[in-house]
Each structure stands twice: as structure tokens, then as C-alpha cells.
Amino acid sequence: MKTRINILALMFWMSFNVHAQEIIPIDTTNWNISARAYILENYRGADAIYLQGGSITLKDVEFLNGTIEYDIFLKEEQAFPGVYFRGSLESGNAEQFYIRPHQSGNPDANQAAPTTQGITAWQLYFGPRYSFPYEYTYDDWTHVKIAVNNDQAQVFLDYSETPNLSWNLFHESKKGSLAFTGGNNSGMHIANISIDHTTPELVDFKPIERKPIENLIEEWEISDKFSEEMLNDPSDLGSVIRERRWQGVINAEEGTAANISRIQKLRDGAPGNTVLAKVTIVSDSDQIKLFEFGYSDRVVAILNDKPIYWGNNRWRSRDYRYLGTIGLFDGIYLDLKKGRNELIMAISEDFGGWLITGRFKDQSGIKIK
Numbered sequence: 001m002k003t004r005i006n007i008l009a010l011m012f013w014m015s016f017n018v019h020a021q022e023i024i025p026i027d028t029t030n031w032n033i034s035a036r037a038y039i040l041e042n043y044r045g046a047d048a049i050y051l052q053g054g055s056i057t058l059k060d061v062e063f064l065n066g067t068i069e070y071d072i073f074l075k076e077e078q079a080f081p082g083v084y085f086r087g088s089l090e091s092g093n094a095e096q097f098y099i100r101p102h103q104s105g106n107p108d109a110n111q112a113a114p115t116t117q118g119i120t121a122w123q124l125y126f127g128p129r130y131s132f133p134y135e136y137t138y139d140d141w142t143h144v145k146i147a148v149n150n151d152q153a154q155v156f157l158d159y160s161e162t163p164n165l166s167w168n169l170f171h172e173s174k175k176g177s178l179a180f181t182g183g184n185n186s187g188m189h190i191a192n193i194s195i196d197h198t199t200p201e202l203v204d205f206k207p208i209e210r211k212p213i214e215n216l217i218e219e220w221e222i223s224d225k226f227s228e229e230m231l232n233d234p235s236d237l238g239s240v241i242r243e244r245r246w247q248g249v250i251n252a253e254e255g256t257a258a259n260i261s262r263i264q265k266l267r268d269g270a271p272g273n274t275v276l277a278k279v280t281i282v283s284d285s286d287q288i289k290l291f292e293f294g295y296s297d298r299v300v301a302i303l304n305d306k307p308i309y310w311g312n313n314r315w316r317s318r319d320y321r322y323l324g325t326i327g328l329f330d331g332i333y334l335d336l337k338k339g340r341n342e343l344i345m346a347i348s349e350d351f352g353g354w355l356i357t358g359r360f361k362d363q364s365g366i367k368i369k
Helices: 002-020 234-242
Strands: 021-023 031-043 046-058 066-073 082-087 094-099 110-116 142-149 152-157 165-168 177-181 188-196 219-223 246-253 257-259 274-283 287-296 298-303 306-312 330-336 339-348 355-359 366-368
Touching: 066 082, 082 110, 082 142, 094 142, 094 152, 094 177, 110 152, 110 165, 177 188, 234 298, 234 306, 274 287, 274 330, 287 298, 287 339, 298 330, 306 330, 330 339, 339 355
Parallel strands: none
Antiparallel strands: 021 188, 031 046, 046 177, 046 188, 066 142, 066 188, 082 094, 082 177, 094 110, 142 152, 152 165, 219 246, 219 274, 246 257, 257 355, 274 339, 274 366, 287 330, 287 355, 298 306, 298 339
């Protein structure tokens, strides 16, 4: 009788465990596959997909909290394989973690970042708060485990008992889609995908803090989207400004920069890759003030309808290793008039983060509105 009870208990435990840790076969029954090319095959002892230039999205299942695990066979080349979770096709928002196999051992060997209206702003979410150095292997599977609990997440590589990275998630905690991306043109193998929908207890959750920039402009008013070519004639910028419709205000995030994608969608089918970001400066007198700023990807600075600066901060715009990350790396001396002055930054974006930031280190004699 005791043996029978033990067998029943074991069967119940096995049934519960299989339900909790859902093993998902990689096939067209369970996954929507969108790729330049793919092969379903047994590779290095695992049923896998060789995914080239695309993604696989889990059908009919939404993910909120739980544990995502998978294996990936990395190549020593530039690629960004990873996972999107809590995705929304309607908003273009998702949480994301991906690997940079070509940066093995470097501080940016991987990346946690949100996708906001279709843009992954890694040029804002960078540094040890969102990446960690890791030596990858290229002759065996790399195991990835991501634990998600409401607004917090952790990643564990190669069965580590302690988290390699802990970070705070970016979007509201809502159920969404789950998708995996492989390599670029040459492709990579992904295998052994499993999902446990049980909310995990996070281990030693200690995200790295980021020091905020002092005297940062906290709010920018953002215009509608328009074509960058409209900035080509510097004598006509006044009319470009007057034609704009102002969409609302965005706030600086993490004491670093404002993410324009919070309010504008770059790739929505409508033409244009540029917006105006505006602040008003009220000066006590005629004076010259140093304005430190950063942007992504390109900028035209306009003070009181007059262009005063043009710059390019795009990825690889300055040398082949240049990342274009956001910071106070540029500065201009503003010739402020007594009273109200309007500073407008026309920001054009390609990819990597649609961003604006700035400050007056010396705020004496001025007020920002």
C-alpha cells in the first residue's frame, strides 16, 4: 500500500513538473518562423533550428512571469542573438536580452534593454547596469536562463548558481509574446527552449545603480515627425518650426537622457525620421551660457530660430569602433537674450536609440521652462 502511494505521489510530481517547466518542440506547430532561411535539424545532440536573419515567435502563448531557458551555439562573429519577452505587436514594446558573441570577454559582451515602439535604445541603456563581461565558448552549447518577477529580471549563463546580471524591467508588467532571434546572415543554432510560468524567487537581486547627471534638463517638448531633408535649407528653419504639431513632453530617464521613442514611433509606415525637442530658457540678462548636450543620431541646434550647430553621433560615424552612446560629449555657447529664449534640437534617428539630453552646469541667471 505504501509503495502504491509513493508511486502515485511520484506520478503527481512528474505531472506537475512537466506542466510547470514546459518543453517546447521547435517546429511549425508551436512557432511562427520568420527568417531569410532556416533548417530544423538535430545538431550536436539536440533538436534545433538553424535560424538565419530572422526570428521565431511562440504561438498562442503569452508570457508574464516565470523562467525562460534555451541553448544557443555561438559563432565568433558579429551577431545579436537573444530573446524578446512580454512583446506587443501593437505598441512595438518588449523586454529584451541578447548576446554579442563577437565581444566575448568585453564589458559589452551582452545587453539587457527594452524595445520601445520598435527601437532598442542600447545607446542609452549601456554600461555595467545592463551588460557584463563573459568569455563565450564556440565549440559547445551556451545555456541561457532568464528569471522574470514582475518588474525585475535576472540572467544566468551556463547554469551559474548566482545571477550574472540583475536589472529592473522598463515597461509595465503585462503579458506579451515571446520570440527568439538567431544570428545575422550566417545564422546560429537554438535548441532546448523551455518555459516555466511559475513566478520565481530572484536570487540576490542587486542591480547596479547609475549615477544621475547633475543639473540635467528633465523635460523636453517633442514635435510630430518629419523628413530630415527639411533641415537642409538653414534660411527656412523658421517655417519648419511653425509647421510642427507638438505631441507632448518626455522626461529624462535614469538621470541620463530622454527617449524620444516614448512618444514617437520611427517606423510606423509614415515618412520621416526627425523631431524637434524644445525647451524655453528665461534669462535674467543678455549673457553667454555653455550648454552641454548629447543626442542620437544627428542634430541641428536652433536658438531663437537661428541654426547654431550641426552634429553626427551615429554608430561608427567617427571610427569603426564608435558606438554613438549618449552623454554630455558636445557643447555650444548660447548667446542668450534677456527674457525668453527658445532652444530647439532637431533630432534625426537611424537605429540604436532616438535620444536627447542636455544641461547648463551653471544655472545662475537662467530658468528652464
